[in-house]
Amino acid sequence: MRKSILLTTILAGGFFMANAQQTAKHEDTEFYEPVPPVVTPGKTNTDPPSDAIILFSKGNLNQWVSTEDNSKPADWTVEGDYFTVKKGTGNIETKRKFSNYQLHVEWKIPTNITGEGQLRGNSGVFLASTGKGDAGYELQILDSYNNKTYVNGQAGSIYKQFIPLVNANKKPGEWQTYDVIWQAPTFKTDGSVNTPATVTVIFNGVLVQNHIVLKGETLYVGQPVYKAYSGGAPIKLQAHGDKSEPISYRNIWVREL
Numbered sequence: 001m002r003k004s005i006l007l008t009t010i011l012a013g014g015f016f017m018a019n020a021q022q023t024a025k026h027e028d029t030e031f032y033e034p035v036p037p038v039v040t041p042g043k044t045n046t047d048p049p050s051d052a053i054i055l056f057s058k059g060n061l062n063q064w065v066s067t068e069d070n071s072k073p074a075d076w077t078v079e080g081d082y083f084t085v086k087k088g089t090g091n092i093e094t095k096r097k098f099s100n101y102q103l104h105v106e107w108k109i110p111t112n113i114t115g116e117g118q119l120r121g122n123s124g125v126f127l128a129s130t131g132k133g134d135a136g137y138e139l140q141i142l143d144s145y146n147n148k149t150y151v152n153g154q155a156g157s158i159y160k161q162f163i164p165l166v167n168a169n170k171k172p173g174e175w176q177t178y179d180v181i182w183q184a185p186t187f188k189t190d191g192s193v194n195t196p197a198t199v200t201v202i203f204n205g206v207l208v209q210n211h212i213v214l215k216g217e218t219l220y221v222g223q224p225v226y227k228a229y230s231g232g233a234p235i236k237l238q239a240h241g242d243k244s245e246p247i248s249y250r251n252i253w254v255r256e257l
Helices: 002-023
Strands: 053-056 064-066 077-079 082-084 092-094 101-108 123-129 136-141 175-183 193-195 198-203 206-213 248-256
Touching: 101 123, 123 175, 136 198
Parallel strands: none
Antiparallel strands: 053 248, 064 092, 077 082, 082 248, 101 175, 101 248, 123 136, 175 198, 198 206
């Protein structure tokens, strides 16, 4: 008797499922609103799309200021469609603040690079600059084509936190590309973390950081820690101050998400 009841139940369930499938319509799972806004792509994947904010293309650094004194303009060296770290001038950052975004930035290690380890073309993109100096969250820039150093300090690393999945570096003298998806941290009213920062990085077309959950801000010594901030933060470029030849940048744009 129990087997008969079980069989009847199974058959009935199958009948109702089959009947539900027959009465369902394809329109039930099709949506027509909200309609996504139209964004016109660039001519190439490195060109800014129509909704991008251009942070640098050529001619000037009007979108940038000194990190140490935001009332002063960025004093790096502009040469046509690229600019280069100027020694002794310190870091620079965007005038505008950003929360969540898609960022494209191209950079180049000079052909005549000297030094080794961390003294070989050291710079960085701070995805959120939270104060003077090196405060914030750093995506490392370094010549890591054939240069041994600690692996959470090579190009493509989230400095002192996350090793890149692969080494996708080009030779010094060649332009290299970072494409970044940044989700900024959020904080509770008491300053504690509500949601941590996450980042995805594509380096020269290769995925090197896959939706990483950050442990906190970049620290050279000690464990990373979060410090509450609100209202977004600038994007910062680092003047490392070492003796190697300075880094160049070009074609920088951002899309707010």
